Amino acid sequence: MNPYQEFIDSPDFHKEGCINLMTFPACAIKVETTEAIKEFVKNYNQSHKVKIHYPMGNEDSPKSYMEALRWVEDPNRYPDVILACDFKSLFAPNFKKFQEQGIFTDVLKDAKPHSFYETFDYKDPKETYSMLGASFSVIVFDKSVDSNLPVPTSFKDLLDPIYEKKISIHGHGDDSCDMTIVVNIYEQYGKAAALTFAKAIKELRHFSKVVKEAGKGNKSIPPISIIPENFGYLLRNRKNIEVIWPQDGSPVFPLLMTVKKEKADQAKELIDYLSGPELGQYWGDSHFASFNQNVENKEYQGKPIRYLGWDFVYDKDILEFRESLEEEVLEIVRGYPMDKKEKVQRIC
Template sequence: MKYINENMTILEICEKYPETIEFLKSKGFKNIDDKNTINIIGKITLKNVLSMKKINSDIFVEILNEIVNQNRNSIDITINNSEKSKEKNENTITMMGLLPCPVRIPLLEAMKEFLENNSEIDLSYDLKAASYGLDWLKDDVIKANHPEKLADIFISAGFDLFFEDELMGKFKKENIFKDITGIKEYNKDFNNEKISLKDPDGDYSMLGVVPAIFLVNTAELGEREIPRTWEDLLKPEFEKSVSLPISDFDLFNSILINIYKTYGKEAVKKLGKSLLQNLHPSQMIKSDKFKENIPTVTIMPYFFTKMIKEDSSMIAVWPEDGAAVSPIFMLTKKDKEDKLKKIAEFLSGEKVGKILSHQGLFPSINPNIDNNINGKKFLWTGWDYIHENNIGEILRECKELFFDNIKNK
């Protein structure tokens, strides 16, 4: 549901939707919770303010509406879109997970419509915004010391939840999950000699990926050339010049493990040395407005490039050696295949694929979706590497290498 539009005044937004104030303050709307300040700037429209800041209003408004939707639970996520009892019976299907923030509301709306058209499905689901974090999911998985206590379907991005031995890893070893999407070959963007996302063991499903690309502030480059690859970014001239989305742990972990696997331990150390500051992706798009500690390069999800104004000094660079990807995984229980198949097919189908790819710039694995990637490469660890290594241990080593070099630089 859309509550906010660009023609509303700052005062109107703050009064009607106070849950947006902290976000607005983080974007440079200083002291808007102060009555004197809001009386001065409050009559200015959001569109005019964003125009002065050279921020794309469409995406900014979309994020504001996501904040309101998340806070007010505008999408009813009870069973079959009705006020049913919270008590679940043996026929109730349970689903938990995280959805990428920019597409969460469209995906929930699509889910609501799907359930209305398939009233025979008894589904209870809790799909929070990715910004909510994984801790609640991890707690649920840890407490579920038996497969029967697990939710029937899990959706989330990143590596740690699905491969840690004390989390999903232990259930994977018990052959609990199965890919029941029915998709034999993934989208051509992920099914070629350069990359293969489909799990050869048939345990895990994917819905799409979150690519990490470079945002280069040309005003801060000086005599340096624009970095075109991850190797370029690890050169000494970019030390203390890079902003990384450390708070976006799924993407950050994916960047670390891809760099570790592709370029080795020393590359992870160099990445730590390159760090200037940690920014949330929504802050990155206006980093050319900072007065100090201005990053030359920010690493960010591809989606946020939609917020860059044409006259900005910021340019998006898709790494020539590949955008590091954080896969959006889906796990479905093998012993409930008959009950889950229709839902799995919907989630991996064209409607959801278009929402991910076209609205969120999260390329879909569905073979019928045009991701508009035009042959761009991805940096992906590969299933052989995942199956042959303890991903949890590697992630812990990566973080140790990275953060030790922040302290020592």
């Protein structure tokens, strides 16, 4: 039985005769991005007969929408335009059925990207997903917590037993963690390395807590944290803090968009805004590299990055693979298994 069917059938979830939009941007850009889109939608709806339905504009917590998306069986009830960070709802079994039916498309497949994106294979060969932006992770070493620990320069360094229970990564409680980091280690060094890394994790903490506590000598917290570049930038001048770009490459954390083919023309103004320089420059200024060629991103020249690649994404059935690996990692971190029914969907 579908626990979300009543919600999916409601006009809050999907409005007939409208351009239905949902967005789930990364934490680092979530609030400002949502507010900017909300303002665009407000102005658009005042001057257009066909309105944009944007439930994120009236919803403090869009988590329920993300959870419901996996249960949508009728593509007519799925958003016409959707933005989502990382490899989650847009790679769920129901969406893969829509993909196989050719319902959604990469509307930017012929667009010239920012020069940075030409350094890796960003383009979806199945022409479903458009990459709008990406963020990267840095390693933060807090000397005020442990000044005797060697400063790591890479993710490979963190596999050394001396770092066991010395690291924090992003997470929610004990049922969700930053799998971008873990899968990157898996892709580079294998499954055993990913599980070794799990032994190094002491805590799952939000980036904001890392920034708040860094450099204050709190011996109860891990001396090493892995956080997004824009949060690391806030710590660049803080005493006893060293921010390290990993020498073996910072993993690409993507913001993806997909659009229903039949709505692409009607939604062109919206798509142009979502992929345009105004929103893109805000992302660029926030250390979230925009795909738009006219945006001035931060300088990434000489900074190694790693993208999983579409072969890995498709061959591994990325969502199922990540969720299975995540449970193994979390069982090591928390020290006990958890019933899958207790898990909830997280935006990032």
